[in-house]
Amino acid sequence: MIAKENITGIIIAGGKSTRMGRDKGFLELNGKLFMTHIIEALQPLVSEIIICSDHTDYDTFGLRRIKDTIKDAGPLAGLYSGLAASNTDYNLVLSCDIPLITSKVLKKLIEKEDHESDIVMFEQGGKTMPLVALYKKACSKKLKAILDSGERRLQRALEAFNVKSIKIKEQQKALSNINTKTQLNAIKSC
Template identity: 60%
Template sequence: MIRTKNITGIILAGGKSSRMGTDKGLLEINQKPFVTHIADALQPLVSEIMIVSDNSKYDVFGYRRILDVFKDSGPLDGVYSGLKASKTEYNLVLSCDIPLIKTIVLKQLIDSIDATNDVFQIESNGKTMPLVALYKKTCFRTFQELLVNHEKRLQFAVNQCKVKNIKLKHRYDHTITNVNTKQEFKLLNYEH
């Protein structure tokens, strides 16, 4: 059993949010910012929470904020920057646009840790979720090499590591809902 002191929570909040038109992690559902919902789900499982973002508005949450190392390189850089700054072997990495995430889903990732794999990612409805995943810190070396060579595709980078997919039980599918557009945000607020 991996103990929580060996896990860091990394929230990626560095996206351009071009479809939403505003910083997604700061949007609110039930009077709480997305980032707070995500941090609440991470809290029981990790020793530290970090937010990867160049936006100083995230400092209000009181977590360590990490800047992107490779600017404009998308989520791959976000994961890399978080892993590089992490002090623990295992790291739960989440995008800032999944406010319905639950601790029980993240615990499934921790429970699936084995000696063979480097990345443990959620699979839901046949889709893999590299931004609802547990990464070994050592992945950052592989990602660094790719970023230096101008690779920006996160899924491509993840596939260079040993990956284990964790099938999500259908009753939890809603917990990993991405909110990318104003319409999806409206729908989310309407349903909750």
């Protein structure tokens, strides 16, 4: 398994949150902010956590925050910026809207890493989850070229990489993206 010293945690928190109506990283679940849940899941597995966001509110977490180097290019730009800023060969990349994520689930990505794959990500219900994944830092160069070509769709960009998808059967709830008030209310009532 990859040593903690060679893994950085990258949290993508630069979205506009149009469906939720407010910044998802600062939503609360069980008395803690979404970001706190995600940070706590990453900490046992990584040497550093980087927050990718142009929003200075995220400085409150006391972690290194980096701005998107390419503006208005969505999560693809956040992913590239995070990987470019990382000091390790491997990177656990998470979006800020998965508050139920656990270290145990993230460890599965690390355990499934192989030398051939550029990216190891979960697949759930036939959909891949590129913002709950393990990326090699080397992906940053190709991502920059993809962004420079004008592409902004993350799923389309992934076609340029060797991706290993892991189907997860147990703990599927841990991978829930919370994008709407209805989804937030549903996890609060569980």
